[in-house]
Amino acid sequence: xxxxxxxxxxxxxxxxxxxxxxxxxxxxxxxxxxxxxxxxxxxxxxxxxxxxxxxxxxxxxxxxxxxxxxxxxxxxxxxxxxxxxxxxxxxxxxxxxxxxxxxxxxxxxxxxxxxxxxxxxxxxxxxxxxxxxxxxxxxxxxxxxxxxxxxxxxxxxxxxxxxxxxxxxxxxxxxxxxxxxxxxxxxxxxxxxxxxxxxxxxxxxxxxxxxxxxxxxxxxxxxxxxxxxxxxxxxxxxxxxxxxxxxxxxxxxxxx
Ligand code: PEP
Numbered sequence: 001x002x003x004x005x006x007x008x009x010x011x012x013x014x015x016x017x018x019x020x021x022x023x024x025x026x027x028x029x030x031x032x033x034x035x036x037x038x039x040x041x042x043x044x045x046x047x048x049x050x051x052x053x054x055x056x057x058x059x060x061x062x063x064x065x066x067x068x069x070x071x072x073x074x075x076x077x078x079x080x081x082x083x084x085x086x087x088x089x090x091x092x093x094x095x096x097x098x099x100x101x102x103x104x105x106x107x108x109x110x111x112x113x114x115x116x117x118x119x120x121x122x123x124x125x126x127x128x129x130x131x132x133x134x135x136x137x138x139x140x141x142x143x144x145x146x147x148x149x150x151x152x153x154x155x156x157x158x159x160x161x162x163x164x165x166x167x168x169x170x171x172x173x174x175x176x177x178x179x180x181x182x183x184x185x186x187x188x189x190x191x192x193x194x195x196x197x198x199x200x201x202x203x204x205x206x207x208x209x210x211x212x213x214x215x216x217x218x219x220x221x222x223x224x225x226x227x228x229x230x231x232x233x234x235x236x237x238x239x240x241x242x243x244x245x246x247x248x249x250x251x252x253x254x255x256x
Contacts, residue, residue: 009214011230012170012237013254014046014131015244016071016099016218017053026053029247030060036251037066043237045254046131047244048099051085058094069097069131072105075115075122087126097129099239101157103176113156120157124165131170131239132157133218134197138177146175147196154200166205170214171197172239178219180241187232190217194234223252230256 021029026049037045048069049057058068074084090098100123101116116132123130134153136146150173158166173193178185185193194215202210217229218239229235243249 007233007236009212009236011043012046012214012216013043013250013256014048014069014097014099014172014216014237014239015250016048016102016239016241017050017245018071018104018241019050020245021049021053023053023056026057027060029245030057030066032247033251034061034064034066036247037254038064040065040254043254046097047250048097054090054093054095067096068094069099069129070095071099071102073098073100073119073123075118087122087128091126091128095128097131097170098123099131099133099172101153102133103135103174103179107176113153113159116153116157117159120161120169121165124161124168129168129170131172131216133172133174133239135172135174135176135179135219141175141177146193150193150196151200154197155204158204161205163205163209166201167209167212170216171201172216172218173197174218174239180220182220184220184222184225184229185217187228187235190219190229191232191234194232194236198234221253223249226253226256 045066046069048071070090073087077086100119101111105111120130134150136149140149175185197215198210201213214236216237216239217235221238221240222243
C-alpha cells in the first residue's frame with residue numbers, strides 16, 4: 001500500500017452493491033475484505049448492500065472502521081407505504097449512511113430532486129449521513145448543460161437545508177455516461193465538476209462548509225484509475241459500483 005498525501009478533507013471510499021449479493025455472499029465478502037483494509041486509516045470506508053443484506057453486513061463489520069449504508073430510503077418514519085423502508089429502520093439495522101438519488105433511482109424509479117430533498121432531510125433527522133448523487137446525462141454534457149443540470153439537482157435536493165445540516169452531507173458526482181459503462185471521466189473533467197459543486201455550495205451555504213464538503217467521484221472507478229482520480233485535490237473519494245463487488249478490487253481502491 002502506498003502512503004497517500006495528507007489531505008484537507010478525509011477521503012471516503014464507498015461501495016454500492018446495487019442489486020447484488022445474498023446474505024451469505026455478503027458475509028463472504030466482508031470476511032475477505034476486513035484483513036485487506038484493516039490498516040486503512042487514511043479514508044472512511046462505506047459499503048451499501050441491498051436492504052436484505054444490511055443486517056448481516058452490519059454484524060460482519062462490527063468493531064471495524066467499515067460503515068454500512070443503504071442504497072435508498074423513504075422519508076416517513078412509518079406508515080402505509082408498501083415496499084418502503086424508513087430512516088429509523090435503517091438506523092436499527094446498523095446503517096450509518098444512505099445513498100440518495102442514485103442515477104438508477106432517477107432513471108428507473110422516478111426519483112426527483114424534490115423526493116431527494118425529502119429523503120436528505122429525513123436521513124439527517126435520523127442521524128444518518130446522506131450521500132447525495134448528482135450527475136449529468138451524456139446528451140446534457142454534449143449540449144453544454146452539465147453545470148446547469150448540477151445546479152438544478154443541488155438546489156432542488158438541498159432546498160431549505162440549514163448550514164448545520166449541509167455540513168453533514170456527502171455529495172457524489174456521478175456523470176451518468178460513466179456509470180457501469182467502463183468509460184471514466186478523466187480526473188480533470190471530474191475535478192472541474194467537483195469545483196463547480198463546491199463553488200455553488202459556497203453560494204448556497206457558507207464558504208467554510210463548502211470547503212469541508214466531501215465530494216466523491218463515481219463512474220467506472222477501478223483499481224487501475226483510482227490513483228489518477230485521487231491525485232486531484234478536488235476529488236475526496238469515490239463511489240464505486242461494479243468494482244465494489246469484489247473484495248480484492250475494492251480493497252485495492254481503498255488502499256489507493
Ligand atoms: C455506481 O453505482 O454509483 C457506479 C458508479 O457504478 P460503476 O462503478 O459500476 O460505474
